[in-house]
Amino acid sequence: MSAFGPKMPTFSQLAPGVRRLLAPNPSMMTGPGTNTYLFGREEIAVLDPGPLIESHLRAIEKIAAAPIRQVLVTHTHPDHSPGAVELARATGAELLGRPAPKGEHQDATFVPHRVLDDGDRILIDGIEIEAISTPGHASNHLCYRLLELDWICTGDHVIDGSTVVIDPPDGNMTHYLQSLEKLKNLNCSALLPGHGEIIRDAERSIDWIINHRLEREEKVVAALGENPDISTDRLVPHVYKDIDKNLYGWAERSLLAHLLKLEDDGKAECIAGNWRSTA
Numbered sequence: 029m030s031a032f033g034p035k036m037p038t039f040s041q042l043a044p045g046v047r048r049l050l051a052p053n054p055s056m057m058t059g060p061g062t063n064t065y066l067f068g069r070e071e072i073a074v075l076d077p078g079p080l081i082e083s084h085l086r087a088i089e090k091i092a093a094a095p096i097r098q099v100l101v102t103h104t105h106p107d108h109s110p111g112a113v114e115l116a117r118a119t120g121a122e123l124l125g126r127p128a129p130k131g132e133h134q135d136a137t138f139v140p141h142r143v144l145d146d147g148d149r150i151l152i153d154g155i156e157i158e159a160i161s162t163p164g165h166a167s168n169h170l171c172y173r174l175l176e177l178d179w180i181c182t183g184d185h186v187i188d189g190s191t192v193v194i195d196p197p198d199g200n201m202t203h204y205l206q207s208l209e210k211l212k213n214l215n216c217s218a219l220l221p222g223h224g225e226i227i228r229d230a231e232r233s234i235d236w237i238i239n240h241r242l243e244r245e246e247k248v249v250a251a252l253g254e255n256p257d258i259s260t261d262r263l264v265p266h267v268y269k270d271i272d273k274n275l276y277g278w279a280e281r282s283l284l285a286h287l288l289k290l291e292d293d294g295k296a297e298c299i300a301g302n303w304r305s306t307a
């Protein structure tokens with residue numbers, strides 16, 4: 029995981045009818061905070077209102093300065109969706125996205141009025157937006173493509189300046205890599221991430237993430253070869269020599285995701301909690 033970039037402005041006009049408001053929830057995991065996007069001018073769709081922070085919800089309404097018709101979410105992690113229900117209640121907007129799966133770190137309050145599937149389209153103030161199913165970071169993750177600009181809002185599928193945690197069982201490394209390939213093949217002109225600045229060189233950024241994950245997978249295979257029959261927690265220092273020890277807890281989650289992918293690929297097996305290579 030690398031560091032997030034310099035401090036971001038709280039508010040940015042990115043294109044006509046596309047605005048970004050930074051939620052006040054900076055942290056190690058969220059970087060500068062969660063990006064909330066607003067689409068439209070006369071009527072507004074809001075994407076990822078973030079955690080339930082009253083001041084942020086009021087700031088969204090103030091900046092919108094027009095009726096909010098729809099609230100979209102990329103996924104139901106606690107830094108992306110909990111503000112959605114309250115914003116929809118206060119404005120009468122329709123809630124769109126995919127429901128929260130069972131499990132930890134999920135916002136069960138998010139119950140969409142309309143469940144979006146891959147390829148579904150939304151129209152707001154003349155702006156057409158397409159939902160793209162991108163499971164991996166979260167099983168219910170959607171990206172949103174602004175068709176005219178050919179920009180894609182990526183939530184936590186791709187973020188700027190850092191890698192995301194893949195936390196099994198809801199996080200799935202096999203699906204994540206497949207969803208990265210899917211995003212790359214759309215050849216969009218820019219990515220609007222859930223955290224950090226707009227990414228102009230989409231293809232190069234996605235390639236970097238794919239290569240970074242595959243390099244990490246090679247390190248896992250090598251470490252398993254040198255340390256057979258090892259538990260996930262004891263394997264972490266062998267694979268993540270480059271990260272701060274304070275991040276080992278999260279690294280262990282992503283390591284497990286790599287190991288489960290290797291198991292799916294027939295390259296590793298787990299016996300009584302200990303992993304070994306079968307390649």
Ligand SMILES: [Zn+2]
Nearest residue numbers: 103105165184
């Ligand atoms: Zn997330």
